[in-house]
Amino acid sequence: MxxxxxxxxxxxxxxxxxxxxxxxxxxxxxxxxxxxxxxxxxxxxxxxxxxxxxxxxxxxxxxxxxxxxxxxxxxYSFFSTKPKGEYTISVCLGTACYVRGGKEVLNRLKDELGIDVGETTDDRKYSLTVMRCIGSCGLAPAMTINGKVYKQVNPNRIKRILGMLK
Ligand code: FES
Incomplete structure (x- = not known):
């Protein structure tokens, strides 16, 4: 072990x-x-x-x-055959998040990063994945960045959140 x-x-x-x-x-x-x-x-x-x-x-x-x-x-989506970026962003697409805008959050991230789910940016900075419920349904839509949970994510805040990582 x-x-x-x-x-x-x-x-x-x-x-x-x-x-x-x-x-x-x-x-x-x-x-x-x-x-x-x-x-x-x-x-x-x-x-x-x-x-x-x-x-x-x-x-x-x-x-x-x-x-x-x-x-x-x-x-299993948690396995990766390619190197991950410095920041792994995972968008929850469980039922509560999906119906409360998870898909829009994901689409905004795809646009901002220029990558699809399962991909990593060329500069190896960001990887984008999706996941199922992480237990924050009451504050959906949720996503995580390197394990830190972001709740009630507004797609219009994505750019600012990414900016704070730099
Ligand atoms: S469905 Fe996303 S946190 Fe539960």
């Missing part, structure tokens, strides 16, 4: 050390397919995202096909 210290310092590890750490994680989870989602979570924590090389490594170590790994990655 990753210690708190390892989790905080993964960005300082060499590629080889990252792969060694991932191998330990796979061992800790007994190489079981039933633990694949947890292993992928840890792999994403170590590498920041899950590129093809990391997917192949996991597939080899767990004796699974790469297509099996890929089908899990594409099913």
């Amino acid at each position: 990753l210690t708190e210290d390892q989790t905080c310092n993964v960005h300082m590890l060499t590629e080889e050390e990252k792969y060694n750490l991932l191998k330990n994680v796979i061992d800790d989870y007994d190489r079981k397919e039933s633990n694949l989602i947890q292993i992928l979570h840890m792999a994403q924590a170590i590498f920041g995202f899950l590129p093809a090389e990391v997917q192949s490594f996991i597939a080899d170590e767990m004796e699974l096909s790469v297509s099996k790994i890929n089908s899990v990655l594409t099913f």
Whole structure:
């Protein structure tokens, strides 16, 4: 299992050390397919995202096909196969947020950032994702930026919110 210290310092590890750490994680989870989602979570924590090389490594170590790994990655939106931006913006499209303007918030973000859902700006500053209910339905529409929750988001405030990140 990753210690708190390892989790905080993964960005300082060499590629080889990252792969060694991932191998330990796979061992800790007994190489079981039933633990694949947890292993992928840890792999994403170590590498920041899950590129093809990391997917192949996991597939080899767990004796699974790469297509099996890929089908899990594409099913769950919290996994990313591309590097994320400095700021990950996630718009809630759960029912309450959707009916109270979540889609407009998302469209405004797409316009301002010039990217679609699942993409990252060329300067690697922003990534845009969507998610389901985060428990702030009473103050919908909601979104998060690097985990910080923004409630009752008005599309007209998007530009100002983005400006405050700079
Ligand atoms: S539906 Fe968006 S917070 Fe609940």
